[in-house]
Amino acid sequence: MSETDLIARAFAGDERAFVGLVDMYQTPVFHLCYRMLGDPAEAEEAAQEAFLRAWSQLARYDRNRSFKTWLFSIASHYCIDLLRKRRVTWLSVDEDDAEVPQIALQDPTPGPEHEVSRRERAAQLEALLRQLPPEDRRMVVMRYWNDLSYEEISAATGATVSAVKSRLHRAREALGRLLGSEPRVPRAAAVG
Numbered sequence: 001m002s003e004t005d006l007i008a009r010a011f012a013g014d015e016r017a018f019v020g021l022v023d024m025y026q027t028p029v030f031h032l033c034y035r036m037l038g039d040p041a042e043a044e045e046a047a048q049e050a051f052l053r054a055w056s057q058l059a060r061y062d063r064n065r066s067f068k069t070w071l072f073s074i075a076s077h078y079c080i081d082l083l084r085k086r087r088v089t090w091l092s093v094d095e096d097d098a099e100v101p102q103i104a105l106q107d108p109t110p111g112p113e114h115e116v117s118r119r120e121r122a123a124q125l126e127a128l129l130r131q132l133p134p135e136d137r138r139m140v141v142m143r144y145w146n147d148l149s150y151e152e153i154s155a156a157t158g159a160t161v162s163a164v165k166s167r168l169h170r171a172r173e174a175l176g177r178l179l180g181s182e183p184r185v186p187r188a189a190a191v192g
Contacts, residue, residue: 007067010058018058022051025068028146029075035141036079038130046082050075065155072146073156076138083134128178136171143168 001009001020009017029050034043053074054061061070129137135157142148142156150168154161 003067007061007063010055011063018055021067025071026051028068029071031145032072032075032138032141033079035126035129035145036076036134036137037082038126042082046079047075050078053078066152069148069152069156072142072148072152073158076142076156080134080138124179128175131178132171132174136167136174139164139167140171140175 001017003021003024006017006020006024010021026047030043030047033046033050034040037043037046050071054071057074061067129140132140139153139157139159142153143150148156150161150164153159153164157164159167
């Protein structure tokens, strides 16, 4: 069944259709929450809360907008609220990051050396990402992990397209400074 059909049936009160939407988006929503919060258990709870809020607020969803964008908006706002509540102390690049599980990159020919190198790069990027302010982190995750366009990020965050571009530019520069190189973020869609 297509997303459009599932949304129409969910609007009619069909809980099974909404479960189909959850199945469709549970991985990307979890990844968004995980990259924002840095803790898998907390990310799982945040993703569940985002879906519960989406179900309870489904009547407020504008069908002319992307469902994915709307759902990401709910999830990212909830994560930012959590971050504000716990007043996060950002980790430095030097701190031990062993407790954060690494998400496997999809590579058709991974060898052992490549796998070790990939894990090191992924761990470094995760640690750097956690150093960004929550709003910047949210936009970086939406852009580079979830491949949302500037317009979709704008719709999800309520920021203007120019503000999204500006935040992403500043975030890339900050990550570049942290890396000690040019302000570029690698195409991270392969990370998760």
